[in-house]
Amino acid sequence: MEWREEGILLSQRRHGESAAIIEVFTEGHGRHAGIVRGGASRKIAPVLQPGAQLDLSWRARLEDHLGTFTVEPVRSRAFLMGDRRMLAGLNALTALLSFALPEREPHPSLYGKTLAVLDMMEEGPFWTLAYLRWEMAVLEELGFGLDLDSCAVTGATEGLSYVSPRTGRAVSDAGAGEWAGRLLPLSPALVGGGAGSAGEVVEGLRVTGHFLEHHLAPSLGDKTLPASRNRLIDLLARDA
Numbered sequence: 001m002e003w004r005e006e007g008i009l010l011s012q013r014r015h016g017e018s019a020a021i022i023e024v025f026t027e028g029h030g031r032h033a034g035i036v037r038g039g040a041s042r043k044i045a046p047v048l049q050p051g052a053q054l055d056l057s058w059r060a061r062l063e064d065h066l067g068t069f070t071v072e073p074v075r076s077r078a079f080l081m082g083d084r085r086m087l088a089g090l091n092a093l094t095a096l097l098s099f100a101l102p103e104r105e106p107h108p109s110l111y112g113k114t115l116a117v118l119d120m121m122e123e124g125p126f127w128t129l130a131y132l133r134w135e136m137a138v139l140e141e142l143g144f145g146l147d148l149d150s151c152a153v154t155g156a157t158e159g160l161s162y163v164s165p166r167t168g169r170a171v172s173d174a175g176a177g178e179w180a181g182r183l184l185p186l187s188p189a190l191v192g193g194g195a196g197s198a199g200e201v202v203e204g205l206r207v208t209g210h211f212l213e214h215h216l217a218p219s220l221g222d223k224t225l226p227a228s229r230n231r232l233i234d235l236l237a238r239d240a
Contacts, residue, residue, distance in 0.1 A: 001060045002057070002058065003028070004057040006053060006055055006056065007026035007027075007053075008114060009022060009024055009049065009050055010050065010094045010097055011050060012036075012050075015035060015039070015040075018037075018040050019039050020035070020036045020045070021033060022035075022039065022071075024056060025097050027108045027112070030102070030104050030107055031105070032104055033066060033103070036070075037068060047073045050090060050094045051094060052074075052075070052078075053073075053074040053077070054072065077118060079122075085235050089131055090121070091228040091232070095226035095229065096135070096226055098226075099220075099226050100138055100142060109137075110137055110141045113134055113137045116130065116134075117130045129201055131232075132204045135205065136208060138212075139212065142216060144168065144215045146163065146170075147168060148160065148169075148190060151170055151171055152171055153172070153176075154172055154175045158172070159174065162183035162185060163184040163186050165214070168211060170191075171186075189204040190204045198236050198237075198240040199240035205236070206233075212225055
């Protein structure tokens, strides 16, 4: 069994004396793990940094085997590690993909959106808003998408102020009534409004975090959300 394509490095850990086990996210093969011979060596280890874009060749005797990778660097994103906020964003993104994605299941649309967020990190300060939208895409891809186009109670498309923590649907002021205190605030950053400020992004991340923790995680066996995501929110909250 053999395939070759580009992918994003999600994680790596030492295996034996000189090898490493890496986990990558590719367009055609999803989240995929394998062994890199010599992956702990001085030559290869610097290439195996989270977020790196790699040319990957995977080979195994049988399809369900762990298999081995040979890797060639395509694009390093090590520069992101020089900025505390961008490093936190990179760590949250790679950890959440490892947490959420089924192994070896292709998600080509999400792969493209992941590349877009990583590119945004290079281009300017608005990557945090792109990251929030990316978390929404993760939920959508895995069957827990938010429906924020109209009020779940009245059908109105204006005056939307809340999100139902149970259904993920928007609710208007009029529709909320006495239940407003039990609903999640609808950040304008979730629906393409507002200024994309740190405060609006953090408010949006608290909404996506609710559905990641209380809807997605139970479907995965009640796994705990990656701590790196909380660190990102803490940093952004300080900016806010």
